[in-house]
Amino acid sequence: MQKTMKNNKQAEKLQETVQEHAGVERPEEAETLIELKDLSVFYGNNQAVKHVNMPLKKNKVTAFIGPSGCGKSTLLRTINRMNDQIPDAHYGGQIMYDGVNLLDQRIDVVSLRKEIGMVFQEPNPFPKPIKTNITHALKFYRTKKSEMDDIVESALKQAALWEEVKNRLGSSAQSLSGGQQQRLCIARALALKPQVLLLDEPTSALDPISSAKVEDLIIELKKYYTIVIVTHNMEQAARVSDYTSFMYNGDLIEFGSTSQLFTNPNEKRTEDYLTGKFS
């Protein structure tokens, strides 16, 4: 018999949000783009992620939630091998994408990061003109000069920033607001035509209005991209994600559709976290 979450204010609010926003699709009904298989991540002897099995669904938003230090960002950064930059980081298991294990040492990580782009917590545009922020990386991929303007316009339009910056593309990116800078960082990733966008707490440094714009953008972008987001904000996870993974102490405790996980979790620890019994 299914259990329902004991009522408290936080749980009730989350349930309302999820009912308003989330679809009812079940994981087995959606196409898997990336499969994490028995994935472990270590920093030296410290195992930050423990034997995680999880699908990432195509053209869906998956949220990673859980208390601080549970391994969300580590898991996210492993997907496009950003953790390779940490000297004693190492992995076990597989990340299967298009028949290839992304953890294979023969993988070209520069091409991988083009395919699987990342946006960080703090907006980090280059201290250069807005346009250069988009074109800079394109040069490494031999993009023709004649195509640059079209790519800049299309990336900024997709990131819902074009109207705000089209008349000042030569101005410094640092003249933009925090929220605009974050959308510029999203545009910079989109210009490389990725399949997947990894977002590491993309709104935590933003004011509520800018956060809402980025959330609207995420919902719009999933038509074209597969998105994974780490967030501490449960309301945000309930608003933007189709699937949610709850992590605790390096373990994946529960993965499911956001509507199921937020309204009817299978695991007691998920319920306790969602009802604020620990944070």
Ligand SMILES: Nc1ncnc2c1ncn2[C@@H]1O[C@H](COP(=O)(O)OP(=O)(O)OP(=O)(O)O)[C@@H](O)[C@H]1O
């Ligand atoms: N660069 C690093 N070197 C060594 N250990 C690290 C490093 N980054 C993270 N860790 C450790 O890995 C574990 C998981 O950290 P991680 O940042 O992935 O968790 P998180 O859930 O994203 O936390 P938060 O919500 O606070 O950002 C923690 O024990 C952390 O101390």
